[in-house]
Amino acid sequence: MTTTTLPTGNAPATGADHGWRVAAIGLLAVRFVQGWIYWGGATRRFIYGPQKLNPHDHWMAYKFQTAMPGALLGTDHIVAYLLQHFYLLYAGLLIFSAIELVGGFMLLVGLYTRLAALATIGLSTVLMLLFGWQGATCIDEWTMASSNFAMGVTLLLVGSGAFSVDNWMLSRRPGLAQKTWFRWIGGSLPLPLSDAAFKKFALTLLGISVVFILSTYNYYRGSIVTPFHGGPVSPSKHHIALDHGVLSADGSVYFHAYVDAGTPATPSHVMRAVLMNSKTGQVIETWGTSVLAAMPESNFQNDFAYQQFKAGKFGLFGGVGAMATIHLPSMTAGGLLPPGQYVLSLTSVNEHVWKLPMDLEK
Incomplete structure (x- = not known):
């Protein structure tokens, strides 16, 4: 795969660069939406609705506790433990919100895009395990978490390409193109893998995505190899x-x-x-x-x-x-x-x- 800087603006691109440039431009909306989802969620707590982080108000701990009945893989025990240890709970909610804030901003501007995408994959996994069962009509939380997971995987593979801070940094410091760490966590260049290795990596992530999404969907609603059901924990009936x-x-x-x-x-x-x-x-x-x-x-x-x-x-x-x-x-x-x-x-x-x-x- 090429290590040439992707052009910015309307400059022409040829050869291998052209495909990456087209993909990056095509995924601008995905990068923006993924970034805004997490940036918006965090700013609601830190800026626009600070009562959500005020333990003397009806704050995030109430929402966190509602995850317990349907939380997967024993995470309900983690939730219960945190709820009974205030300082750990408060620190955990602050850290989670801060990761959303920073990761969302990084995606919006295309700064260390692949690192930010990896962070959103982690966030969506946590949200799926905790809240994926909720949503009485359209399993809303599962839909959100699965979509964010897939978008994060896509951005991890493709990066940000043009129209990003990553690409601006590369234009200012061309030597970054030779840095393996920059190509893995940035987004302006293809990953430092051969075509065969990249294909294997992409198919592996696809397999993980398919297993994760379909297994949770089948657990919550069936409709894959079993009839539709309302879930082991009802999101609508108390x-x-x-x-x-x-x-x-x-x-x-x-x-x-x-x-x-x-x-x-x-x-x-x-x-x-x-x-x-x-x-x-x-x-x-x-x-x-x-x-x-x-x-x-x-x-x-x-x-x-x-x-x-x-x-x-x-x-x-x-x-x-x-x-x-x-x-x-x-x-x-x-x-x-x-x-x-x-x-x-x-x-x-x-x-x-x-x-x-x-x-x-x-």
Whole structure:
């Protein structure tokens, strides 16, 4: 592959340079859009909406927590750990945003283009693993991450060519054309590979892209070798997982709840809780909307400081990713429950019901 500087402006190009120049001009829109996506996301936090990085406001940690239910490859445990360690969480979100800011700017102006493209590949991979499951109608987050991944791979291979700071630097310092590091991280020249090696490298990246994109798509929605499905974690229908139930003899209940599915745009509301004998069906305790709405904060031991379970106008509510141990006090005066098997059921405002079998505490 040639090491000649690609012409700028309207200067003619011939031979091997011509193909790279045409490709670079053709990909200007791709480079701009990829750069703007990350630059725009970062500037919204650093400049135009700084409350997104203000821990005393409704900041990025809330969005970060909503990733937990569907995060892949164990990244939900990483999210949970960071949420419980504020300084690591804040540093991580700042670093991620800074990479978006710098990487996006570098793509916009064509500065060390291949290095910036590699950074955006990493960012899109992280976003896919964390948020790829979200998007109730068009798996929006998967679409964004997969598109950014493909654009990053393309820019890594082709670079920026003409109309870039990389090319301007090369015109000022022609000796950079002989520097292997510049050809790998810059974008004004082809990669320092033979045609055969470049083809092998490009096909390898294509294979990685195909496997990454299709495997995540099949996991989230099927429609490749299996029928369409709504995903192992629903991005539209709220679900509350219940466990660690403790039933006291006086009828009071403790249980752990986790909003492990649904849209992050709205919380899940529980308007009624009922304790009944699972064999006879006899209702033992009922906590209606007014009772749940009046519960004090002390009845909620939330696992995290951001998305939480709370009492609200329509009973209890919790956003996606919220986890808490909840105490429902006894509503009947006196009397002890006889030994037996019981079940607690929670009913949401849209009539979804979640149940938890409970044994009487000994």
